[in-house]
Amino acid sequence: MAVNLKDYLELIQAEIITPDVDISSVSITDGYVSDMLSDVMGTAKEGQVWITIMRHMNTVAVASMTSIPCVVFAKGLKPDAAVIERAIQEEICLAVSDKQVFDLAGMLYKMLGK
Amino acid sequence: MAEFWNINPAYEKAAKAFLQEKPEAEVTLEFDIEVKDFVNAGKGSAEVKNVLKRLGVDPNVLRRIAVASYEAEINVAAHSNGGRMNSFVYDDMVYIRFEDKGPGISDIRQAMVPGWSTADDLVREMGFGAGLGLPNIQKNADLLHITSEYGESTILEIIIYYA
Numbered sequence: 001m002a003v004n005l006k007d008y009l010e011l012i013q014a015e016i017i018t019p020d021v022d023i024s025s026v027s028i029t030d031g032y033v034s035d036m037l038s039d040v041m042g043t044a045k046e047g048q049v050w051i052t053i054m055r056h057m058n059t060v061a062v063a064s065m066t067s068i069p070c071v072v073f074a075k076g077l078k079p080d081a082a083v084i085e086r087a088i089q090e091e092i093c094l095a096v097s098d099k100q101v102f103d104l105a106g107m108l109y110k111m112l113g114k
Numbered sequence: 115m116a117e118f119w120n121i122n123p124a125y126e127k128a129a130k131a132f133l134q135e136k137p138e139a140e141v142t143l144e145f146d147i148e149v150k151d152f153v154n155a156g157k158g159s160a161e162v163k164n165v166l167k168r169l170g171v172d173p174n175v176l177r178r179i180a181v182a183s184y185e186a187e188i189n190v191a192a193h194s195n196g197g198r199m200n201s202f203v204y205d206d207m208v209y210i211r212f213e214d215k216g217p218g219i220s221d222i223r224q225a226m227v228p229g230w231s232t233a234d235d236l237v238r239e240m241g242f243g244a245g246l247g248l249p250n251i252q253k254n255a256d257l258l259h260i261t262s263e264y265g266e267s268t269i270l271e272i273i274i275y276y277a
Contacts (some may be wrong), residue, residue: 037241041181042250046173054241058188065163067173067181090160112179 001113002027005070005093008049010113012104014072014095017084021093026069031108035099042057044068051104055079074101077099083092115263118222127255129273130239132209139202141165141210146199147190147214152240154163155191158199163211164204166276171186178254179208182272185247186212192237196267206277207256212270220264226252 005026008107009016033051037058043093044050046067052059053065055077055094063071073079079087087094097104121129131258136219143159163180181234183201190197190212197214226248233243252258257273 007140034242036244036246038185038244038246038250041185042246042253046177056240057153058156058242061160065156065177065184067177067180094230098212 002029002047003111004028005049008108009070009095011111012072012095012097012107014097016093016095018088018092018094020088021091023070023093026093028069028108028112029107030112032068039068040068046082049108051101053077053101055083057067057083060087060092060094061092063087063092066103069093069112070095072097072104074099089102096106099113115261115266116219116222118226118253118260120252120258125256125273125275128275132207132273133257133259135269136150137204137237139204141201141203143199143201143203145187145199145201147194147199148226149185149191149196151191151234152188155187156184156254159187162203164203166208168173169203169205171276179276181208181255182251182258182274183210184209186270186272187249188242189258189270190214192233192242194266197267207273208276210272211270214268216265216267217261218264218266218268219260222260222262 009066029047030069042062043096044066059072084087147176194214200211202209228249229245233241237243255272259271262268
């Protein structure tokens with residue numbers, strides 16, 4: 001099952017901090033949760049939302065290399081401007097939610113009907 | 115010099131022949147990797163990815179190339195005294211060579227074991243140093259060749275086929 005990325009971000013009441021990245025046609029089929037970048041590199045797949053608290057430049061690089069369309073930062077953790085700029089260049093959506101990682105993953109799990 | 119080889123049997127003949135002949139590439143890219151520069155590390159791999167994307171390389175193969183290349187780039191930034199990444203793009207494959215300025219790997223077999231790492235605190239705080247870099251490269255590359263010795267430079271070569 002796939003859901004619209006936009007619908008999920010609305011559900012988790014996320015602030016989209018890369019408004020320049022067009023996500024109107026992005027659908028997601030799965031999610032991945034990890035703060036260990038090498039673990040994400042080895043496991044994450046295209047079409048997954050990545051939920052994390054790691055918010056530095058390499059987060060964007062890892063998302064780009066693994067073709068992840070969207071990174072959701074939990075607990076209201078917002079990356080700095082340079083990271084956001086890089087994400088826009090790489091066409092990766094960044095979103096910030098006040099919710100915790102467990103809740104963010106759970107809401108996606110439910111939405112995907114897993 | 116200690117060596118480590120891992121070759122996908124399907125490409126063993128082609129890859130070995132390639133390494134002997136090293137024909138001229140369609141596109142070559144060069145990128146310097148500075149010590150502990152985690153802001154710029156990854157840019158070399160991003161460049162390679164963009165070139166291959168324009169060539170229409172299959173997204174799954176592209177992902178394997180990007181992951182292997184990025185892990186190797188991060189390894190040079192995290193563990194070495196700096197180095198260089200040279201990429202050679204052909205119509206059926208990509209060959210990427212990383213050469214650093216030391217200090218070398220004392221036991222390559224040990225370094226290949228998932229979970230084993232010599233990363234310092236800074237590297238770990240960045241979310242690396244889980245001991246998954248080299249295994250990730252091995253998993254994604256059709257050929258992985260490492261030459262190293264403690265006190266010497268390390269050369270890591272990867273080949274990935276897309277046609």
